[in-house]
Amino acid sequence: MNYTVNLKVLYGIRFFSALIPAYVIERLYWEQRGMTIPMVIYAEIVYALTVVLLEVPSGVLSDRWGRKKMLVASAILICCEFLILLFATEFWHFAVAVFLAGLARSASSGSENALLYDSLLRQGEAASFEKRLGRLNACDFVSAMLAALCGSLLAGRFGLELNYWISLGSALAALLLTLLLVEPAVKADDQPVPVEAESAGEAIPFKRYITDSLRFFRQNPGVSLVICSGMVTGTAMVYIYEFWQLYVDRLGMPLAYFGALSASIMLLQLPGSLLAHALIARFSPQTLIITVLAVQATGFSYAAVNQDYTGLAAMLLTCLFAGIMEPLASGYLHHRIDSGKRATMDSFQSLGEKLVTILAGLGFGYLSVRYDVFGGYGFMAVMCGVFLIGFIAASRKIIR
Secondary structure, rough: OHHHHHHHHHHHHHHHOOOOHHHHHHHHHHHHHOOOOHHHHHHHHHHHHHHHHHHHHHHHHHHOOOOHHHHHEEEEEEEHHHHHHHHOOOOOHHHHHHHHHHHHHHOOOOOOHHHHHHHHHOOOOOOHHHHHHHHHHHHHHHHHHHHHHHHHHHHHHHHHHHHHHHHHHHHHHHHHHOOOOOOOOOOOOOOOHHHHHHHHOOOOOOHHHHHHHHHHHOOHHHHHHHHHHHHHHHHHHHHHHHHHHHHHHHOOOOHHHHHHHHHHHOOHHHHHHHHHHHHHOOOHHHHHHHHHHHHHHHHHHHHHHHHHHHHHHHHHHHHHHHHHHHHHHHHHHOOOOOOOHHHHHHHHHHHHHHHHHHHHHHHHHHHHHHHHHHHHHHHHEEEEEEHHHHHHHHHHHHOO
């Protein structure tokens, strides 16, 4: 069976899934519908708990039932989320919506990368995984930039609700494209098998997916170290996405430039994402990871100490290098695991990043209270610097 259709469809899914202008005015829209700041925080807690609790189980279900089924379920849930938000007026409406968003995020986590890798594997192109994943990420960035630039303009002219109708339309388009995916038939040794033969086989117990995945990470410390480096660098980027507005507000930047700066943050990650496969072919994983960590540690340090536009420039420099990491870390993992548990192991990677993000949030929040957002970014610098030292010491012996 020809699985090349999956590559084209995945590009479309990524584009429409990120074309969500509602995110640009989300907090304003929620406030307009009666949500207070504490209510928003409670809703975010519902989302975080849902994702953390279901991240790995959803990966197991993806390996057992099929990646396409989980991706379709995720797309349906996202459509339901935006439909509810269009008519939400009470806290429980928003709580249900973010719960569905958490379910959707968990359902798609691991499934997309697993389907992409297995589709390439069936075509004899597994070596191009990093290249394809980098291009998929580029679709995310381009689409999110369009949403960021257009969302605020549309909201200012036509009201906040229009962005949610557009977002629902994008979610429906992504759902229709998801239905076009072809499920690759897989088994543990990565050899293609007929779907009938696979379904006739004995199902692997749920618990075994977990124990086998944990055993793999214990027996392959090099993979674990690379994955952990992706968690740390990914967490650092999360705190750029979430708090850059506060940083530039402290610098006195006019609000009119916020949309352009948001787009710049995504635009700067495009080169690293698109060129990751070429860099991986030329440089060792250790060299690339050390470079990214060093840039992040230096950039955050400068941004914390020099509280001016040069500090902002240093922070933006970290974005330029950050795009390399996801294709590198994901590729390093997927090239070394079998297809039978691919989605489960990818979900472990995603879960780990969320846990690191939560733990880092404690330090970021504490220092931000004492020293404003600049102290929070100082904590990010220390986190990246400490991990960099540990990575240099450990990677010489265990990364191949």
